[in-house]
Structure formats: structure tokens, C-alpha cells
Amino acid sequence: MPYDVVNTDEARAQAAGNLLSFLHVSRAEIDLAPGIDLHSNEVYERATASFETLRRDAPLLKEDVPSLYVYRLRAGTHEQTGIAACFSMEEYDRGVIKKHERTRRDKEDDRTRHLLALRAQTGPVFLVHRGVPAIAAIARRAEAAPALYDFTAGDGVRHTVWRVGPDETRTLVDLFAGIPALYIADGHHRAASAARARHELRGSAGTAGEWDTFLAVAFPDVEVQILPYNRVVKDLASLTSAALLRAIGERFTIRENGPAAPERRGEVAMFLGDQWRTIVLGDAGSAASPPDRLDVSRLQDGVLTPLLGIGDIRTDPRIDFVGGARGTTELESLVRSGRAAVAFSMYPPGVDDLMAIADAAGIMPPKSTWFEPKLRDGLLIHEI
Numbered sequence: 001m002p003y004d005v006v007n008t009d010e011a012r013a014q015a016a017g018n019l020l021s022f023l024h025v026s027r028a029e030i031d032l033a034p035g036i037d038l039h040s041n042e043v044y045e046r047a048t049a050s051f052e053t054l055r056r057d058a059p060l061l062k063e064d065v066p067s068l069y070v071y072r073l074r075a076g077t078h079e080q081t082g083i084a085a086c087f088s089m090e091e092y093d094r095g096v097i098k099k100h101e102r103t104r105r106d107k108e109d110d111r112t113r114h115l116l117a118l119r120a121q122t123g124p125v126f127l128v129h130r131g132v133p134a135i136a137a138i139a140r141r142a143e144a145a146p147a148l149y150d151f152t153a154g155d156g157v158r159h160t161v162w163r164v165g166p167d168e169t170r171t172l173v174d175l176f177a178g179i180p181a182l183y184i185a186d187g188h189h190r191a192a193s194a195a196r197a198r199h200e201l202r203g204s205a206g207t208a209g210e211w212d213t214f215l216a217v218a219f220p221d222v223e224v225q226i227l228p229y230n231r232v233v234k235d236l237a238s239l240t241s242a243a244l245l246r247a248i249g250e251r252f253t254i255r256e257n258g259p260a261a262p263e264r265r266g267e268v269a270m271f272l273g274d275q276w277r278t279i280v281l282g283d284a285g286s287a288a289s290p291p292d293r294l295d296v297s298r299l300q301d302g303v304l305t306p307l308l309g310i311g312d313i314r315t316d317p318r319i320d321f322v323g324g325a326r327g328t329t330e331l332e333s334l335v336r337s338g339r340a341a342v343a344f345s346m347y348p349p350g351v352d353d354l355m356a357i358a359d360a361a362g363i364m365p366p367k368s369t370w371f372e373p374k375l376r377d378g379l380l381i382h383e384i
Helices: 008-015 041-057 089-094 104-120 133-142 168-176 190-202 241-249 295-304 328-336 351-359
Strands: 069-075 080-086 125-129 147-153 160-163 182-186 215-221 229-233 253-256 267-272 273-278 319-323 342-345
Touching: 041 089, 041 104, 041 253, 041 273, 080 125, 080 168, 089 190, 089 215, 125 190, 125 253, 125 342, 133 273, 182 190, 182 351, 190 215, 229 295, 229 328, 241 253, 241 267, 267 295, 267 328, 273 342, 328 342
Parallel strands: 125 215
Antiparallel strands: 069 080, 069 160, 080 215, 125 182, 147 160, 229 319, 229 342, 253 273, 267 273, 267 342
């Protein structure tokens, strides 16, 4: 389970009774007193101790030679297969490995300290690239051999990993060298933290080492799916439900009794007063920038900020976000229970949107994309 998709209580519950759960490393606070400062020295010391326990008792398999891997994810009918490897930090710094998201300093601080304490990258970055048939062919050939790992996790996602042979490894390295750009889909804080750790470990002399690369899995764009990142707002500010509907109706078309999930781009489903309605945003227009054409941006600019007073969604406590994997029933539950006043179900952006924005050195709006299924922490580890 990735460290950043569960909170402390969820991690503690999932790791209960399983001393070999990697959550003891990635969320080490679960083994300390409740309420402890998540950034205290004790947390990172505990993570290191738990990592050593796993080395001894799991035990972790350490490769004798550098290796590449094929990593396949299956969730329901969806399947995606990528190449797991260590990628160049220098290419990350130069923008060959492209970003589409800003990072928060406090989250960078945490993962950098965690990485330096363990001297290991324990969670892979999720990369996307424009598909290369020859890479896919090598992956298919690797899948004919016995798998190193093949298991279905508690969330129903099946993870299968194969080691690539030495000849195919050299071919893959050459093929990836010919790809003009890679794109970070998920894991911006992991990548940024790896870059900061590299700077510290290299020192003033710029000493080369394993810290010059970072652990990632690169998937072809045609296999990757983006789920919606939905919004819930805790109150309607000074508005009643009727007043909010009138105000939205003055700006956009509203269709009554719409579906819980929008059927196309340019539409947002809103759950208010025990009813789903469709807000028709319409055409963004060719003059809008790629980030401004996204539905999350248009909802923000047309409804959340001017009508509900939501400013910076990264810091405003009145708004929360629900990943698409949890479904629209979660949105209904939050509103019906009174924990939220209104919910917005989004149509997800496409991978092409992400790559176009990254190619233009742009930044996607916060909480725009939810990639599913997730890669597992601790399944592959890169020691630095």
C-alpha cells in the first residue's frame, strides 16, 4: 500500500497483526504512541528499525547484479504493464522527466528524511511514456517466464513482477534512451525527495553513487487510466441550497436528475439536497490555456471560488477530495451524513491532457488526477 493513500489510523488497522507489513516502515508512527508528532526523530528511527527487521525476518531478496523488471497491475478488467527500473536524476533535473504538479515543502521534508534514514527508496514513482511497440514486446516475452511475485492484495489488485534477462535488459536501456520524454503521473513528492537526498549525499564534490537514480515504473500511455478526483464542500457559505442552484443556473445550464458520474467532458455531476444534477460547463473555448480547459479548473473558477468562497484548495479546510476509486456512493454518504453540504463528481482528464500540459511546462490544477491501480511500497527497493 502506498504510504500516502492511507492516514495513520487506516495504516494501523491494515498492519494490525502483520509484523511484516511494509506500513511499519512507510508509516512508522503506527508503532508509536497515538498523537506523536509525525515528523519527530523517533518516527524516522522507528522506520529504520522496522526496515532492519524486515531485512532479517522477511527476508528481503537482494539482487547480485542490477536488474530491470516487468511489473503488471490488474484491477478488475483493467490491466497495465510497465518497466520497473532506476531512472536518471540528472534527466529529472533537466526536465526530460517532466512534472505537472507542484510539491509541498513539508511533504518533501518528510520523505527526504525518511529516504535518508533508510538509505533506500522504498516506493516507486509512477511514470508514463508514449508507447513503444518494441518495449511492449519485451514485456510480453518476460511474462512467459516464472514470476518473482504474483499476488492479489487486499484491495483486489493483482501485482505480478518478472525479472528481465540480461540481453533484453540492454535492449530496454537502448529503447528508453530513444524516448524523448517521460512524465510523472503519480509520485511527484517521491521524485522531489529523491532529488534533495541526492544533493545531500553527493556533497560539494559531486560524488557519484546510487543516489543519482530513482526507483520508478514506466507505463505506456495507452494502458494507463485516470479516475476522477471528486470534490466535497463542508458548507454553502452564506447560501441556501436554493440560492446556490439559482446562482449556478445564472452561469451554466443545470439538468435535473442527472447521473451520479458525468458522461462526458464539460459536465459535472452535483449532489445537493439528496439529488444528483448535471452542471453543463459547455465549451471552454480555444483561447483558454490547457490547464484552464480542464473541468476541475472551470468548476473552480465558475462555482467553487465565486459562489462558495473556496480559494486555495490546497489549504482551504472547507473542501475535501475523494478519489474516484471510492465511487460516487461515498459522495452521497458524506452529504447525507452532514459531513459535507454538497459534492461534485468529475469527469476525469485524459493522459493526453497531462502530457500536453507537462510539455508546455505547465502545472495541472491541484487534485486533478487519481491514478488507479496504485503501485505497492516495499515490493521493489533501491538502496542508496
